Amino acid sequence: MSTTGASLAADAADTVTEQPPVRRRGRRGRARDALLGYALIAPALVVFGAFVFYPFARNLYLGMYRTPPFPGLPKRYAAFDQYERILRSPEFLGSIRTTVLFVLYTVPPGIFLGILMAVLAHQRLRGIAIFRTLFSSTLATSTAVASVIFFTLLNPQVGLLTHYLGRDGKPSLLQEPRWALIAVAAVTVWQNLGLSFILMSAGLGAVPDELLEAAEIDGAGFWRRFRHVVVPMLSPMIFFAAVVGSIQSFQAFGQIDLLTQGGPLRATNLLVYATYDAVFRQNNEGKAAVLSVALFVITLLLTLVQLKVLERRVTYER
Amino acid sequence: MLLRYLLLAAVALVVVFPIYITVVNAFLNPGEIAHRPPYLWPRRFDFGAFGTAWSRGHLGRYLLNSLIVTTVIVAAQVATSVAAAYAFAFLRFPFRRTLFVVFLATMMIPFEITFFTNEQTIVHLGWYDSYLALTVPFLATGFGAFLVRQAFLSLPSALSDAASLDGAGHWRFATRVAIPLARPAIAALAVFSFFAAFNQYLWPLIVTKDERLRTVQIGLRYLRTSAVDQVNVTFAGTVLAILPLLVLLIVFQKQLVRGLTAGAVKG
Numbered sequence: 001m002s003t004t005g006a007s008l009a010a011d012a013a014d015t016v017t018e019q020p021p022v023r024r025r026g027r028r029g030r031a032r033d034a035l036l037g038y039a040l041i042a043p044a045l046v047v048f049g050a051f052v053f054y055p056f057a058r059n060l061y062l063g064m065y066r067t068p069p070f071p072g073l074p075k076r077y078a079a080f081d082q083y084e085r086i087l088r089s090p091e092f093l094g095s096i097r098t099t100v101l102f103v104l105y106t107v108p109p110g111i112f113l114g115i116l117m118a119v120l121a122h123q124r125l126r127g128i129a130i131f132r133t134l135f136s137s138t139l140a141t142s143t144a145v146a147s148v149i150f151f152t153l154l155n156p157q158v159g160l161l162t163h164y165l166g167r168d169g170k171p172s173l174l175q176e177p178r179w180a181l182i183a184v185a186a187v188t189v190w191q192n193l194g195l196s197f198i199l200m201s202a203g204l205g206a207v208p209d210e211l212l213e214a215a216e217i218d219g220a221g222f223w224r225r226f227r228h229v230v231v232p233m234l235s236p237m238i239f240f241a242a243v244v245g246s247i248q249s250f251q252a253f254g255q256i257d258l259l260t261q262g263g264p265l266r267a268t269n270l271l272v273y274a275t276y277d278a279v280f281r282q283n284n285e286g287k288a289a290v291l292s293v294a295l296f297v298i299t300l301l302l303t304l305v306q307l308k309v310l311e312r313r314v315t316y317e318r
Numbered sequence: 319m320l321l322r323y324l325l326l327a328a329v330a331l332v333v334v335f336p337i338y339i340t341v342v343n344a345f346l347n348p349g350e351i352a353h354r355p356p357y358l359w360p361r362r363f364d365f366g367a368f369g370t371a372w373s374r375g376h377l378g379r380y381l382l383n384s385l386i387v388t389t390v391i392v393a394a395q396v397a398t399s400v401a402a403a404y405a406f407a408f409l410r411f412p413f414r415r416t417l418f419v420v421f422l423a424t425m426m427i428p429f430e431i432t433f434f435t436n437e438q439t440i441v442h443l444g445w446y447d448s449y450l451a452l453t454v455p456f457l458a459t460g461f462g463a464f465l466v467r468q469a470f471l472s473l474p475s476a477l478s479d480a481a482s483l484d485g486a487g488h489w490r491f492a493t494r495v496a497i498p499l500a501r502p503a504i505a506a507l508a509v510f511s512f513f514a515a516f517n518q519y520l521w522p523l524i525v526t527k528d529e530r531l532r533t534v535q536i537g538l539r540y541l542r543t544s545a546v547d548q549v550n551v552t553f554a555g556t557v558l559a560i561l562p563l564l565v566l567l568i569v570f571q572k573q574l575v576r577g578l579t580a581g582a583v584k585g
Binding site for chain 2: 030033034035036037038040041043044045047048050051052053054055056058059062116117120121123125128131133134135136137138139140141142143144145146147148149150151152153155157158160163164168190193194195198199202247251253254257258272275276279280285288289292293295296299300303
């Protein structure tokens with residue numbers, strides 16, 4: 001789960017023109033209000049300063065210094081050379097490629113399955129509440145829980161999935177360069193099914209029932225209804241889920257650490273894992289800083305795309 | 319009709335199967351888990367693996383740590399968010415808008431970008447391997463402040479006007495009117511924070527080494543690697559790690575959904 005900054009910012013832009021705050025009469029009252037205001041936001045500001053803005057600035061700064069090959073030697077100022085060198089390195093480009101693939105493997109399938117589950121659960125049937133609960137059950141799992149479950153189910157000796165996939169005696173899928181990323185993506189999609197279902201159900205709940213029913217009476221088949229009524233009506237929620245999901249997938253770490261450690265042959269070396277690897281295994285904080293800044297730029301771009309589209313409002317009037 | 323139920327059941331099966339089989343395997347012994355074809359239901363209800371995971375796998379200790387860390391983070395996030403939201407919604411002071419934008423900007427800098435520079439800060443502060451390291455960076459959240467501020471702003475302005483005309487102080491207005499009326503948003507924030515804090519992985523992994531400080535998520539990492547011949551213990555540990563959130567999910571589903579969809583497009 002991650003926070004949903006982008007669209008919140010868009011909402012905020014709408015509400016900057018807000019109602020008048022409580023007013024106290026007299027200059028002393030206003031001064032006291034101002035003091036109170038600062039006192040109320042100060043705790044949060046201190047935390048943000050120390051653990052959001054300072055480390056971010058330090059990232060930018062460290063990115064300009066080359067880490068010495070041996071500890072103890074002085075750092076060398078490299079200005080933007082280091083950014084250029086690392087951002088052009090095959091390792092970085094490979095990591096970006098892998099990460100983008102991971103996003104493609106996780107986000108569209110996750111959204112599609114979420115819609116499918118939401119549509120199925122959006123029926124007036126006896127006992128439907130049970131199915132809704134079951135569909136959202138993966139919300140109770142964490143990345144670590146999901147990873148450990150599938151790591152064990154894919155175990156070459158005792159794994160149940162190993163057996164069902166007809167791979168008894170063969171190495172785990174997680175060790176096959178061709179399959180590792182897909183396997184990790186599948187675990188991620190499964191873990192997020194609950195979230196995806198909840199989001200799409202919320203979106204579907206906002207669609208007037210008459211619209212769905214009208215399409216039914218028209219005799220439109222399920223797939224046509226799905227494509228021409230459900231998907232367009234859900235488009236704001238799909239868009240939201242796509243941006244949030246992409247940001248989340250760009251930040252994936254736990255499943256890599258628990259399932260593949262970036263391997264085999266760097267086939268799952270996602271950006272955040274590469275950053276972790278650079279700083280904690282290779283002791284190269286300069287490189288880690290550059291990778292972090294790259295991730296920031298990607299997140300920022302995605303957020304800006306979201307803001308841009310939200311401005312135009314993908315909503316269909318109802 | 320029957321077809322619909324079959325479809326629903328088929329999808330439910332795919333979604334729930336990994337969790338179901340985890341529970342089943344927690345009751346089997348390692349030999350039975352390796353049996354081919356696999357057993358798809360428990361053969362007896364032997365809680366031995368749970369006991370082993372709890373005591374020798376230290377899951378009890380890890381759950382306690384997770385609970386401590388999560389409770390502190392949730393309580394602090396609610397407090398700092400409500401306080402800041404109150405200031406932004408009901409008080410006037412210079413740079414109010416600029417400061418609010420600063421709060422929003424924190425959402426553009428996710429923790430995955432700052433984790434290693436933050437780790438260095440923690441080491442410098444001498445907080446490595448401590449509850450301080452696990453909690454302090456998360457005591458405030460821009461998302462929370464935003465969420466509660468929106469709730470405060472949606473209250474009818476007549477309420478605050480009446481309060482100020484009344485001469486009622488901010489404390490009374492906040493505790494008797496604003497906070498009670500914003501309770502749904504605050505509850506959504508609390509449940510959302512709980513899930514996020516409880517499930518943290520990257521941060522506890524890099525700022526703790528001491529086994530006594532491990533959270534459940536990190537505990538699972540070691541349960542996974544150390545118990546190859548005790549797969550049933552790994553599965554039992556996983557079940558224990560899911561239980562708290564499963565209970566919360568069932569009780570607070572509405573609040574969680576509200577928190578999760580808070581950022582979505584209005585309407």
